[in-house]
Amino acid sequence: xxxxxxxxxxxxxGGLLANLAAVSAQAGEYPYVVRGNxxxxxxxxxxxxxxxxxxxxxxxPADGIxxxxxxxxxxxxxxxxxxxxxxxxxxxxxxxxxxxTKARYVLWAATSTGPDKLKMAGLxxxxxxxxxxxxxxxxxxxxxxxxxxxxxxxxMLNEGPKCGPSTGSVNYPCLPxxxxxxxxxxxxxxxxxxxxxxxxxxxxVDPAHPxxxxxxxxxxxxxxxxxxxxxxxxxLPIKAAKQ
Numbered sequence: 053x054x055x056x057x058x059x060x061x062x063x064x065x066g067g068l069l070a071n072l073a074a075v076s077a078q079a080g081e082y083p084y085v086v087r088g089n090x091x092x093x094x095x096x097x098x099x100x101x102x103x104x105x106x107x108x109x110x111x112x113p114a115d116g117i118x119x120x121x122x123x124x125x126x127x128x129x130x131x132x133x134x135x136x137x138x139x140x141x142x143x144x145x146x147x148x149x150x151x152x153t154k155a156r157y158v159l160w161a162a163t164s165t166g167p168d169k170l171k172m173a174g175l176x177x178x179x180x181x182x183x184x185x186x187x188x189x190x191x192x193x194x195x196x197x198x199x200x201x202x203x204x205x206x207x208m209l210n211e212g213p214k215c216g217p218s219t220g221s222v223n224y225p226c227l228p229x230x231x232x233x234x235x236x237x238x239x240x241x242x243x244x245x246x247x248x249x250x251x252x253x254x255x256x257v258d259p260a261h262p263x264x265x266x267x268x269x270x271x272x273x274x275x276x277x278x279x280x281x282x283x284x285x286x287x288l289p290i291k292a293a294k295q
Contacts, residue, residue, distance in 0.1 A: 084283065086127070086128055086281065086282060087126075087127055088128075088281075089125065089243075090279070090280070091122060091123070091275075091276065092124065092205055092207060093120055093207075093274060094205055094207060094253050094268075094273070095119075095120045095274070097116060097270040098117045098118075098268065099267075100117045103117055106265075107157060108234060111157055112145040112146070113143065113145065118154075119141050119156070119159070121138070121139070121140055121205055121268070124184070129281075133165065136163070136181055136182035137164070138193070141158050142159055143156060144156065147223050147236065149220070149223050153220060153221065154222075155224065155225055155236075156224055158226075159176070159266050160176055161175065161177035162177065162180025162197055163178075164179070165179075173224075178197060179197070180195055180196060183196075186278075189211070191207050191276050192204065192207075202256060202261070203256065204256070205252065205253050207251055208249050208274075209247070209248045210246070210248060217242070217243070217245075218242075219240070222238075224236065224237045224238075234290040236287070236290040239285070244279045246275065248275055251274075255267045
Protein backbone atom coordinates (compact mmCIF):
# COMPACT_ATOMS: atom_id res chain seq x y z
CA UNK A 53 0.00 0.00 0.00
CA UNK A 54 2.79 2.43 0.85
CA UNK A 55 4.38 1.70 -2.52
CA UNK A 56 1.12 2.64 -4.28
CA UNK A 57 0.73 5.86 -2.34
CA UNK A 58 4.30 6.93 -3.01
CA UNK A 59 4.07 6.08 -6.70
CA UNK A 60 0.83 7.95 -7.26
CA UNK A 61 1.98 10.97 -5.31
CA UNK A 62 4.66 11.31 -7.97
CA UNK A 63 2.12 10.68 -10.72
CA UNK A 64 -0.07 13.47 -9.36
CA UNK A 65 2.83 15.89 -9.43
CA GLY A 66 3.26 15.01 -13.11
CA GLY A 67 -0.28 15.90 -14.04
CA LEU A 68 -2.91 13.37 -12.93
CA LEU A 69 -4.96 15.97 -11.11
CA ALA A 70 -6.23 17.44 -14.32
CA ASN A 71 -9.33 15.40 -13.59
CA LEU A 72 -10.23 17.89 -10.89
CA ALA A 73 -11.37 20.53 -13.33
CA ALA A 74 -14.86 19.07 -13.35
CA VAL A 75 -17.02 21.94 -12.16
CA SER A 76 -20.62 21.89 -10.91
CA ALA A 77 -23.52 23.73 -12.45
CA GLN A 78 -23.15 26.30 -9.70
CA ALA A 79 -19.36 26.68 -9.88
CA GLY A 80 -18.13 29.53 -7.79
CA GLU A 81 -21.21 29.71 -5.53
CA TYR A 82 -20.40 27.12 -2.88
CA PRO A 83 -18.19 24.13 -2.05
CA TYR A 84 -19.55 20.96 -3.65
CA VAL A 85 -18.73 17.27 -4.06
CA VAL A 86 -19.12 14.90 -7.02
CA ARG A 87 -18.66 11.13 -7.00
CA GLY A 88 -18.53 8.13 -9.28
CA ASN A 89 -16.22 9.73 -11.81
CA UNK A 90 -14.17 7.85 -14.41
CA UNK A 91 -11.30 9.73 -16.09
CA UNK A 92 -9.03 9.08 -19.05
CA UNK A 93 -6.08 11.50 -19.00
CA UNK A 94 -3.28 12.16 -21.46
CA UNK A 95 -0.42 14.58 -20.79
CA UNK A 96 0.55 16.60 -23.86
CA UNK A 97 2.55 19.53 -25.16
CA UNK A 98 0.81 22.34 -27.04
CA UNK A 99 1.55 25.06 -29.58
CA UNK A 100 3.05 27.98 -27.65
CA UNK A 101 1.60 30.76 -29.81
CA UNK A 102 -1.93 29.33 -29.54
CA UNK A 103 -1.65 28.94 -25.78
CA UNK A 104 -0.30 32.43 -25.16
CA UNK A 105 -3.06 33.93 -27.30
CA UNK A 106 -5.70 32.12 -25.20
CA UNK A 107 -4.36 32.91 -21.72
CA UNK A 108 -5.70 35.93 -19.81
CA UNK A 109 -3.19 38.62 -18.89
CA UNK A 110 -1.31 37.64 -15.75
CA UNK A 111 -1.07 33.92 -16.54
CA UNK A 112 2.09 32.35 -17.95
CA PRO A 113 2.36 28.82 -19.42
CA ALA A 114 4.74 26.38 -17.77
CA ASP A 115 8.09 25.65 -19.37
CA GLY A 116 7.67 23.27 -22.29
CA ILE A 117 4.03 24.35 -22.81
CA UNK A 118 2.77 21.19 -21.13
CA UNK A 119 -0.87 20.41 -20.45
CA UNK A 120 -3.30 17.61 -21.09
CA UNK A 121 -6.60 16.13 -22.18
CA UNK A 122 -9.21 15.02 -19.67
CA UNK A 123 -12.09 12.86 -20.89
CA UNK A 124 -14.52 11.76 -18.20
CA UNK A 125 -18.00 10.95 -16.94
CA UNK A 126 -19.47 11.79 -13.54
CA UNK A 127 -22.44 10.50 -11.54
CA UNK A 128 -22.80 13.96 -10.00
CA UNK A 129 -23.33 14.83 -6.37
CA UNK A 130 -25.01 17.29 -4.03
CA UNK A 131 -26.83 19.74 -6.28
CA UNK A 132 -24.93 18.43 -9.31
CA UNK A 133 -26.63 16.21 -11.88
CA UNK A 134 -24.72 13.44 -13.66
CA UNK A 135 -22.72 14.84 -16.57
CA UNK A 136 -19.96 14.17 -19.12
CA UNK A 137 -17.04 16.39 -19.97
CA UNK A 138 -13.90 16.63 -22.12
CA UNK A 139 -11.39 19.43 -22.04
CA UNK A 140 -7.89 20.63 -22.93
CA UNK A 141 -5.78 22.37 -20.29
CA UNK A 142 -2.37 24.02 -20.10
CA UNK A 143 -0.05 23.94 -17.08
CA UNK A 144 0.84 27.32 -15.59
CA UNK A 145 3.82 28.90 -13.91
CA UNK A 146 3.02 29.73 -10.31
CA UNK A 147 -0.19 29.15 -8.32
CA UNK A 148 0.81 25.55 -7.49
CA UNK A 149 -1.36 23.61 -5.03
CA UNK A 150 -0.18 22.71 -1.53
CA UNK A 151 1.14 19.36 -2.80
CA UNK A 152 3.14 21.01 -5.61
CA THR A 153 0.85 20.19 -8.54
CA LYS A 154 1.05 22.81 -11.28
CA ALA A 155 -1.98 25.05 -11.69
CA ARG A 156 -4.03 24.58 -14.84
CA TYR A 157 -6.06 26.75 -17.19
CA VAL A 158 -8.88 25.25 -19.26
CA LEU A 159 -8.40 26.17 -22.94
CA TRP A 160 -11.44 24.42 -24.42
CA ALA A 161 -14.18 22.16 -23.06
CA ALA A 162 -17.31 20.27 -24.10
CA THR A 163 -19.84 19.46 -21.38
CA SER A 164 -23.12 17.56 -21.60
CA THR A 165 -24.99 19.93 -19.30
CA GLY A 166 -24.58 22.86 -21.66
CA PRO A 167 -22.55 26.05 -22.10
CA ASP A 168 -24.03 27.79 -19.02
CA LYS A 169 -22.22 25.37 -16.72
CA LEU A 170 -18.97 27.27 -16.31
CA LYS A 171 -19.99 30.83 -17.17
CA MET A 172 -19.52 31.91 -13.57
CA ALA A 173 -15.90 30.76 -13.75
CA GLY A 174 -15.30 32.43 -17.11
CA LEU A 175 -14.10 29.20 -18.73
CA UNK A 176 -14.70 28.38 -22.41
CA UNK A 177 -17.01 25.48 -23.15
CA UNK A 178 -19.64 24.22 -25.57
CA UNK A 179 -22.38 21.63 -25.28
CA UNK A 180 -21.14 18.14 -26.15
CA UNK A 181 -21.16 14.49 -25.18
CA UNK A 182 -18.40 12.21 -23.93
CA UNK A 183 -18.20 8.43 -23.88
CA UNK A 184 -15.61 6.17 -22.23
CA UNK A 185 -15.04 2.51 -23.09
CA UNK A 186 -12.79 -0.01 -21.37
CA UNK A 187 -11.85 -3.22 -23.17
CA UNK A 188 -9.28 -5.25 -21.25
CA UNK A 189 -6.24 -2.99 -20.77
CA UNK A 190 -7.43 -0.54 -23.44
CA UNK A 191 -9.41 2.57 -22.47
CA UNK A 192 -10.79 4.91 -25.14
CA UNK A 193 -12.78 8.12 -25.15
CA UNK A 194 -14.96 9.83 -27.73
CA UNK A 195 -16.13 13.45 -27.66
CA UNK A 196 -18.98 14.56 -29.91
CA UNK A 197 -20.71 17.86 -30.65
CA UNK A 198 -24.13 17.78 -32.34
CA UNK A 199 -23.54 14.09 -33.04
CA UNK A 200 -20.23 14.69 -34.82
CA UNK A 201 -17.00 13.28 -33.38
CA UNK A 202 -14.47 16.04 -32.65
CA UNK A 203 -11.93 14.14 -30.56
CA UNK A 204 -10.91 10.55 -29.87
CA UNK A 205 -8.43 9.44 -27.23
CA UNK A 206 -6.93 6.09 -26.28
CA UNK A 207 -4.57 4.78 -23.61
CA MET A 208 -3.21 1.35 -22.62
CA LEU A 209 -3.13 0.35 -18.97
CA ASN A 210 0.16 -1.01 -17.68
CA GLU A 211 0.35 -4.76 -17.17
CA GLY A 212 0.17 -6.08 -13.59
CA PRO A 213 -1.21 -4.50 -10.40
CA LYS A 214 -0.49 -0.87 -11.27
CA CYS A 215 -3.53 0.74 -9.61
CA GLY A 216 -3.77 2.19 -6.14
CA PRO A 217 -5.39 4.85 -3.94
CA SER A 218 -4.25 8.45 -4.03
CA THR A 219 -5.27 11.95 -2.99
CA GLY A 220 -4.20 15.42 -4.02
CA SER A 221 -5.22 18.95 -4.94
CA VAL A 222 -4.92 21.34 -7.86
CA ASN A 223 -5.68 25.01 -8.54
CA TYR A 224 -7.53 26.35 -11.57
CA PRO A 225 -7.15 30.09 -12.22
CA CYS A 226 -9.91 31.70 -14.29
CA LEU A 227 -11.29 35.05 -15.36
CA PRO A 228 -14.99 35.26 -14.37
CA UNK A 229 -15.40 38.63 -16.11
CA UNK A 230 -13.35 39.81 -19.07
CA UNK A 231 -12.75 43.18 -17.42
CA UNK A 232 -12.40 41.78 -13.91
CA UNK A 233 -9.72 40.20 -11.75
CA UNK A 234 -8.31 36.70 -11.95
CA UNK A 235 -9.89 34.23 -9.52
CA UNK A 236 -9.01 30.66 -8.58
CA UNK A 237 -10.87 27.46 -7.71
CA UNK A 238 -9.24 24.81 -5.53
CA UNK A 239 -10.04 21.11 -6.04
CA UNK A 240 -9.27 18.17 -3.78
CA UNK A 241 -9.74 14.54 -4.83
CA UNK A 242 -9.61 10.95 -3.62
CA UNK A 243 -9.35 8.28 -6.29
CA UNK A 244 -8.14 4.96 -7.55
CA UNK A 245 -5.39 5.75 -10.05
CA UNK A 246 -4.02 3.41 -12.73
CA UNK A 247 -0.76 3.98 -14.58
CA UNK A 248 -0.99 3.83 -18.37
CA UNK A 249 0.70 4.72 -21.63
CA UNK A 250 -0.74 7.15 -24.21
CA UNK A 251 -1.81 5.56 -27.49
CA UNK A 252 -3.53 8.32 -29.46
CA UNK A 253 -5.19 11.72 -29.21
CA UNK A 254 -6.90 12.76 -32.43
CA UNK A 255 -8.66 16.10 -32.91
CA UNK A 256 -10.91 15.89 -35.95
CA VAL A 257 -12.14 19.38 -36.73
CA ASP A 258 -11.54 21.83 -39.55
CA PRO A 259 -8.78 24.44 -39.09
CA ALA A 260 -11.29 27.19 -38.26
CA HIS A 261 -12.72 25.30 -35.28
CA PRO A 262 -11.71 26.70 -31.82
CA UNK A 263 -10.40 23.27 -30.80
CA UNK A 264 -8.08 22.94 -33.82
CA UNK A 265 -5.37 25.22 -32.43
CA UNK A 266 -5.00 23.06 -29.32
CA UNK A 267 -4.09 19.87 -31.15
CA UNK A 268 -1.38 18.04 -29.14
CA UNK A 269 2.14 18.42 -30.46
CA UNK A 270 3.36 15.48 -28.36
CA UNK A 271 1.89 12.80 -26.07
CA UNK A 272 3.82 12.53 -22.79
CA UNK A 273 1.98 10.45 -20.19
CA UNK A 274 -1.37 8.81 -19.49
CA UNK A 275 -3.47 7.65 -16.55
CA UNK A 276 -6.89 6.18 -15.84
CA UNK A 277 -9.05 6.77 -12.77
CA UNK A 278 -11.84 4.15 -12.64
CA UNK A 279 -13.22 5.71 -9.44
CA UNK A 280 -12.81 9.32 -8.33
CA UNK A 281 -14.56 11.76 -5.98
CA UNK A 282 -13.66 15.41 -5.61
CA UNK A 283 -14.71 18.64 -3.96
CA UNK A 284 -14.43 22.14 -5.39
CA UNK A 285 -14.19 25.45 -3.56
CA UNK A 286 -16.04 28.67 -4.40
CA UNK A 287 -14.17 31.14 -6.59
CA LEU A 288 -11.41 32.69 -4.49
CA PRO A 289 -9.29 35.83 -4.97
CA ILE A 290 -6.04 34.95 -6.72
CA LYS A 291 -2.72 36.06 -5.24
CA ALA A 292 0.55 36.63 -7.03
CA ALA A 293 2.60 33.45 -6.95
CA LYS A 294 6.23 33.40 -5.94
CA GLN A 295 8.42 32.37 -8.84
